[in-house]
Amino acid sequence: MAWRRRGQEDLRRAGGVSEIDPDSLDRLVKLEMDSGRAKTREEAEAIVRGYVLQVDVGAALSRAEERILLTILNAGPRAFQGGVFVRAAGNPRLLTRWGLGMNFDQAIVFYGCKLVTELTDEHPTIVIATQMNSAAGSGALVIRPTWDGWVGGAVEHDTDRLAERGNFTPSHILAGGLCVSEAFQHARGDRMAGHRKVGLSLWRPGLDWRGPAAVGELDEIYLPTRMWLAGLGHLGQAYAWAIGALPYPDTGAVELMLQDYDVAKPANMATSLLTSSDDLGRMKTRIVADRLEQLGFRTKISERAFGQTTSPGFGEPRWLLAGFDNPEARQQLGADRFGLIVDCGLGRGTTGYLDIQLHSFPAVRPPAQAFATQGATVETPAEVNEPAYQDVLRREIEAGKTKEQVECGVLEIAGRTVGASFVGAVAACVAISEMIRALTDENGRRYTVIDLGLKSPRYVELHPIPPELPPVDNAGSVRALS
Numbered sequence: 001m002a003w004r005r006r007g008q009e010d011l012r013r014a015g016g017v018s019e020i021d022p023d024s025l026d027r028l029v030k031l032e033m034d035s036g037r038a039k040t041r042e043e044a045e046a047i048v049r050g051y052v053l054q055v056d057v058g059a060a061l062s063r064a065e066e067r068i069l070l071t072i073l074n075a076g077p078r079a080f081q082g083g084v085f086v087r088a089a090g091n092p093r094l095l096t097r098w099g100l101g102m103n104f105d106q107a108i109v110f111y112g113c114k115l116v117t118e119l120t121d122e123h124p125t126i127v128i129a130t131q132m133n134s135a136a137g138s139g140a141l142v143i144r145p146t147w148d149g150w151v152g153g154a155v156e157h158d159t160d161r162l163a164e165r166g167n168f169t170p171s172h173i174l175a176g177g178l179c180v181s182e183a184f185q186h187a188r189g190d191r192m193a194g195h196r197k198v199g200l201s202l203w204r205p206g207l208d209w210r211g212p213a214a215v216g217e218l219d220e221i222y223l224p225t226r227m228w229l230a231g232l233g234h235l236g237q238a239y240a241w242a243i244g245a246l247p248y249p250d251t252g253a254v255e256l257m258l259q260d261y262d263v264a265k266p267a268n269m270a271t272s273l274l275t276s277s278d279d280l281g282r283m284k285t286r287i288v289a290d291r292l293e294q295l296g297f298r299t300k301i302s303e304r305a306f307g308q309t310t311s312p313g314f315g316e317p318r319w320l321l322a323g324f325d326n327p328e329a330r331q332q333l334g335a336d337r338f339g340l341i342v343d344c345g346l347g348r349g350t351t352g353y354l355d356i357q358l359h360s361f362p363a364v365r366p367p368a369q370a371f372a373t374q375g376a377t378v379e380t381p382a383e384v385n386e387p388a389y390q391d392v393l394r395r396e397i398e399a400g401k402t403k404e405q406v407e408c409g410v411l412e413i414a415g416r417t418v419g420a421s422f423v424g425a426v427a428a429c430v431a432i433s434e435m436i437r438a439l440t441d442e443n444g445r446r447y448t449v450i451d452l453g454l455k456s457p458r459y460v461e462l463h464p465i466p467p468e469l470p471p472v473d474n475a476g477s478v479r480a481l482s
Helices: 008-013 027-035 041-047 065-080 106-112 168-187 235-246 283-294 387-398 403-415 423-439
Strands: 053-057 082-090 125-128 142-149 151-155 198-201 222-224 226-230 256-257 298-302 318-322 340-346 355-361 449-452 460-464 477-479
Touching: 027 041, 027 387, 041 387, 053 065, 053 168, 065 082, 065 106, 065 125, 065 142, 065 168, 065 235, 065 423, 082 106, 125 168, 142 168, 151 168, 168 198, 168 235, 168 423, 222 423, 226 235, 235 256, 235 283, 235 340, 235 423, 256 283, 283 298, 298 403, 318 423, 355 423, 387 403, 403 423
Parallel strands: 053 082, 053 125, 125 142, 226 256, 226 318, 256 298, 318 340
Antiparallel strands: 142 151, 151 198, 222 477, 340 355, 355 449, 449 460
16 A cells, blocks of 8 residues: 555545645645745645655665655655656665565655656756766756765765765664755745755764764664654654664564554645555554554554653653644653653744754753743734635635634634644654664763754754753663664
């Protein structure tokens, strides 16, 4: 079964899209409505269908390049809904886990992309495992993934690539996510995106990612084997994607608790890396469990809301990855109930959706204090005044709904966040690396806060854990395969 996705028009014909149903509104369509670039919802859908990505793949890939490619094949179609077109020089069998034993051509179709024999110079092109100066002609924007140890990046020119050493898989996923990010921002009109060198050190995020100290530990890397994933939407599924790619010697020795109380909805398709259109209406816990168990991981599920009474039972994982989309849930994170908590939050709005903020606990301030100021003020979203929302309002009233009903629905869809799959992929690399660094760094170095944005990736704000806080307990780990 391919991870195919249906477009907004297909979902509407099937009864899955309503003008004022926030659970049906594609998050990238909403982005164009919020930005004011689209005057109607239909215009927003047309803009999104105009986003096209090309990928040029060499005849043979290393395992690192496979992980990069698979991340692009998965995240790409969710962002580039006009299609992801892949030219491949060969058709070998994929060897990494998310390749699922498929050949190139099978994986391309499985993840919702299209295999082609020719590329054009009209669309951004990501080049993997080939030395070509341009994949599609002199007019094409060419973006190349690169990595070295704990560093992942995206560059325009082959001569700017890093040493590309090591088997630290989050840096490979990071490189793939950054390539999709740069291509997407370029497609939306940011002409600097794709023509700059961007990257991040997951070992020391505050360092120049091209410097030697940014590379980090290359040999003795330790991976957590017992994790609790709370919230299985955009971020939670990105965490699962990153965990699924980690070089565990035996996935059967890894236990994951999966917690969420919601079902997959059409609005999740653009952001959730493990959800296909065939999963709509299924519990998110079951979707993620199915994908991970296919790779050999052991899973348990909890289909209750996370709250103050949520805590590990005897023998259950005590390291928590939180992927909530609201501050109220984050305030329920109890640092006294879990040994290590890593929480990621994404920004809001037409530029803020590219922002990522990580918190980890234990820290000086517990979660209830760290997130106390978030969400305290409820304001009418400014987006309701944009032309596309006013058009929805007018048409729904003309169709016979009351003004009060429609205004309530429009306020609800305007208040929902926009999102893009590649942002979650990058955030997951930052979050998973926080846990791995706590196990691998001889000083157990962690950060209270890591604040970064894909709009300007070079600027990273850090708050290290104070030295008086002891290293967290190792709740279960294994040395990664080299």
